[in-house]
Amino acid sequence: KRAYLREIICVQILDKEGKARTGGTWKIPRHRLNHTFLQDLVNRSPAANDPEGSKISYLQESGDGSIIFPFQFQYTCKPLPATYYVVIKKAGRLKQNIHDVNYKGDMKFVLENMPCKTKNGEHSVMVNDVEKWIKISMIDDDPAIQKQKRSVEQHRMSVETVEGELNNVYTYPVYNKKGEYVSGKEADEGREHRFNYLKSKKQDEQHKHASAIRKLKETKKQMFDQLCLSVTKKNFDSVNDRVTWVFSFGGANKDHYDNLAIQKLDWNKFHMVAGSPEGITDMIDEQYLVDMDAVVIDQVKDGYGTYHQLKEDDNQNLISDMPIDYYHGTYKDGMREGDGILYTTMGIYSGQMKCDQPCGEGYMDYANGDKLTGEFGFDNVKDESMLDQNPYTRCLPNGKVKISFADGGYYEGEMKRGEITGKGIYINATGDQYEGQFIRGDLSSGKKNLHE
Numbered sequence: 001k002r003a004y005l006r007e008i009i010c011v012q013i014l015d016k017e018g019k020a021r022t023g024g025t026w027k028i029p030r031h032r033l034n035h036t037f038l039q040d041l042v043n044r045s046p047a048a049n050d051p052e053g054s055k056i057s058y059l060q061e062s063g064d065g066s067i068i069f070p071f072q073f074q075y076t077c078k079p080l081p082a083t084y085y086v087v088i089k090k091a092g093r094l095k096q097n098i099h100d101v102n103y104k105g106d107m108k109f110v111l112e113n114m115p116c117k118t119k120n121g122e123h124s125v126m127v128n129d130v131e132k133w134i135k136i137s138m139i140d141d142d143p144a145i146q147k148q149k150r151s152v153e154q155h156r157m158s159v160e161t162v163e164g165e166l167n168n169v170y171t172y173p174v175y176n177k178k179g180e181y182v183s184g185k186e187a188d189e190g191r192e193h194r195f196n197y198l199k200s201k202k203q204d205e206q207h208k209h210a211s212a213i214r215k216l217k218e219t220k221k222q223m224f225d226q227l228c229l230s231v232t233k234k235n236f237d238s239v240n241d242r243v244t245w246v247f248s249f250g251g252a253n254k255d256h257y258d259n260l261a262i263q264k265l266d267w268n269k270f271h272m273v274a275g276s277p278e279g280i281t282d283m284i285d286e287q288y289l290v291d292m293d294a295v296v297i298d299q300v301k302d303g304y305g306t307y308h309q310l311k312e313d314d315n316q317n318l319i320s321d322m323p324i325d326y327y328h329g330t331y332k333d334g335m336r337e338g339d340g341i342l343y344t345t346m347g348i349y350s351g352q353m354k355c356d357q358p359c360g361e362g363y364m365d366y367a368n369g370d371k372l373t374g375e376f377g378f379d380n381v382k383d384e385s386m387l388d389q390n391p392y393t394r395c396l397p398n399g400k401v402k403i404s405f406a407d408g409g410y411y412e413g414e415m416k417r418g419e420i421t422g423k424g425i426y427i428n429a430t431g432d433q434y435e436g437q438f439i440r441g442d443l444s445s446g447k448k449n450l451h452e
Contacts (some may be wrong), residue, residue: 105305
């Protein structure tokens with residue numbers, strides 16, 4: 001048995017031309033050959049430095065082409081001179097653009113350009129396929145799961161350590177109480193005693209390992225069932241057979257999973273599959289793989305949040321033309337919409353927002369001292385020079401307003417496209433009153449009452 005476990009198994013990673021890659025050939029003792037150990041070798045090897053990922057699917061013998069799955073590695077592979085090729089299944093790399101350091105608040109996430117079917121076109125991607133992939137990806141990164149996975153690995157290594165000691169027990173040196181090396185019957189009795197001790201210890205470690213695995217599975221299932229996730233389909237592209245999926249977390253752990261999603265470094269750890277009867281596993285038939293090569297995951301502001309855009313560049317130089325400094329309020333589909341407070345270089349606006357702009361009832365406290373209450377809207381200002389000449393054109397009051405000017409004047413009436421245009425009444429600081437029809441701030445028709 002010792003000789004069997006010490007047999008050397010040869011495995012190789014091949015390049016696209018079918019040749020062994022430099023640094024991609026390993027000779028591994030049978031007792032060390034398992035999926036975890038081999039995957040770790042592949043991950044750390046420069047030979048497997050592939051932008052599409054290097055996840056082992058199975059081993060294939062170079063001679064007869066027989067396939068060995070991960071759970072069969074240790075006891076099915078033949079020793080040298082047989083050689084086994086590492087077969088890696090790739091499904092493309094999902095690209096992520098997900099962390100906006102300037103925003104804190106509610107959000108949802110978007111999977112853009114997702115294929116509607118698997119790579120071979122035989123299976124359609126359904127909402128439950130997307131849900132499973134997201135849940136499994138998120139749960140795997142949860143600190144509680146990571147802690148339990150470390151516990152499983154520690155117990156597995158303990159089992160391997162004891163197994164190694166058991167394999168060497170009959171060559172174990174035995175000493176008496178005086179510290180003298182003994183041999184013969186006394187040594188055999190000592191080795192037998194150690195063998196029984198290690199056998200009992202192995203059983204104990206195996207029990208702990210199995211218990212840790214069972215606890216990990218139970219915790220994953222519990223978290224999977226409790227994770228509140230909403231997934232919806234939108235923006236179907238019938239020409240390219242692509243679709244956009246929108247998902248968001250809910251429930252008591254919403255903030256927890258939002259933060260996990262933002263901090264997640266690798267969304268490609270698990271392959272997206274569709275139509276697979278076994279779901280997402282280490283051994284996935286290629287016919288169930290979904291090509292994620294053109295898919296992009298993005299963070300979208302949605303709900304209540306705060307956005308603070310920095311005023312300095314990387315060299316801490318002040319950026320003078322930054323239009324938006326700070327916003328605190330509601331978002332919808334990535335845009336400011338609803339009630340909010342917007343701090344700009346012109347002043348502070350509080351009120352209703354729509355399509356990222358002030359729209360509806362609001363109040364504007366301008367930096368020059370003017371204060372405006374009324375209706376706001378938005379429009380395309382083609383003459384950029386107007387933005388410098390008239391600051392109101394940026395927030396575009398549209399409709400009925402009341403303005404208290406910094407110089408003591410007062411206006412109540414209509415505005416259009418950020419200008420005093422329409423019916424209104426204006427009283428300046430000296431008490432002069434202008435009432436009638438205004439065009440761009442000038443009284444075109446009406447009456448004047450000059451204060452004497």
